[in-house]
Amino acid sequence: MEGRYRMETQRLSVYYGKHHGVRGVSLPVHDRKITALIGPSGCGKTTFLRALNRMHDLNPIVRVEGRVLLDGEDVYAPEVDPVVVRRRVGMVFQRPTPFPTMSIFENVVAGLRLVGVRDRKRLMEAAERALRMAALWDEVKDRLHQPAVGLSGGQQQRLSIARALAVEPEVLLMDEPTSALDPISTQAIEDLLATLKDEVTIVIVTHNMQQAARVSDYTAFFLDGELVEFDRTEKIFTNPKDPRTEAYITGRFG
């Protein structure tokens, strides 16, 4: 039966030329739950995540095989517009990427404005809402119209999160969103994840085991491009089936 999950991959493979980056991964993404992807560096977490909203499309050397279902429909089906997929499935990257010519305010509402939302009041409300959610509002509310590149790295990352939230995606993909943040901002983002969960389905890549255990409902462990184990988070962290999973979460390799 299809459509049980918000998203689901079926035997998903991603190739960089001949290099097999993700190997036949079948993974469910539960609706309005947080799914954490963990695994050692280079195991294909980012590659997998980017396949979910067709971010590989512009790289001519990448080939994607298998299926990625969003509400039961394959996002790689020929009639599907990748722009629509990315509108519904947003993404926050590992490194912050403020748009350099824009102010803080313009950055946050860029996604709305550039698809034609003009109403100043609506934009302002959306900006405040998104900035509050990303725990950045108090720090920037007095300088919304200053250049975004003037923010610190951590602030820029929260700005990127606010920008992704402002377009109200149904699914949010986050690639190590807190790896550049201090503990306080990290805490704020983790709190945000907890509140967002009621509205948004989240897939988060993290190298931080505690973080995965704290925030996620489900955890997937990747190794060498393969999905080794997927289960409820407490199961993965207390009683993993696969010895490799156990070795990884107890810090014995990777």
Place this chain on the structure above:
Amino acid sequence: MNLRRRYLRDRVMQGLVYLGTLAVLLPLFFILYYVFVQGIGALDLAFFTRPPAPPGEGGGGMLPAIVGSLVVDLIALALAAVFGVAAGVLLAEYPDHPLNPFLHLVSDVMAGLPAILMGLVAFVLVVKPMGHFSGLSGAVALALIMVPIITRATEGVLKLIPWEITEAGLALGLPRWRVILSLVLPAARGGILTGLMLALARGAGEAAPLLFTAFGNPFLTLNPLEPMDTLPLKLYVYAISPYEDWHRQAWGAALLLAAAIMVANYLARRATRS
């Protein structure tokens, strides 16, 4: 001993570098100085406000040529900007587009063609069908000179814009064209502006391609569908004339052109920095 020799060699090389620099700079200073001294006397009020006087009569000015240069150069820049930036975007943002090898070739060939050939092309494309000379045909000729400069500058600067910006825009659900137009091009605007200014500076100094396109016109006109005077053209015509007063005004035109082109170059540099 060895160290001393190295030290000596270093000094000699340094001396050569300074000498080379001087050899390049000296003629430039000499040209600018000479143009300034010869031309400054011609730049009176009449030069900027009056139409030319009949040959040998003395007096008169360059008003039609100044206005004509502005009109022709700006039309040329606008035309060249549209095509040059579009080609640059295609080359940089869609590197696998099947048109690109052809575009690269055309752009390289155009950049190497003598300017007077561009005048010939504009003559065939615009003057012939219209049946008469016009400022517009001159603008087309200059635009053909400017396009490859703008294309190269645009392609070069767009390739320096981090790919992450494009990805961030796409991840917001924006279509590719919107990302390029609203996120990538603004980030590259300094470099593109530099390209536009350099192209303007290059085109504004050309006389040859205007000989049989803009042609020249002693009367003031703002209509680019009529023949138009321009400064380089006037400079050429006056310089080869037998009249002392026209020679003087030709130097004035040379000084004005040099100054305008230097200002354009300066603005180009400032645009790059910001």
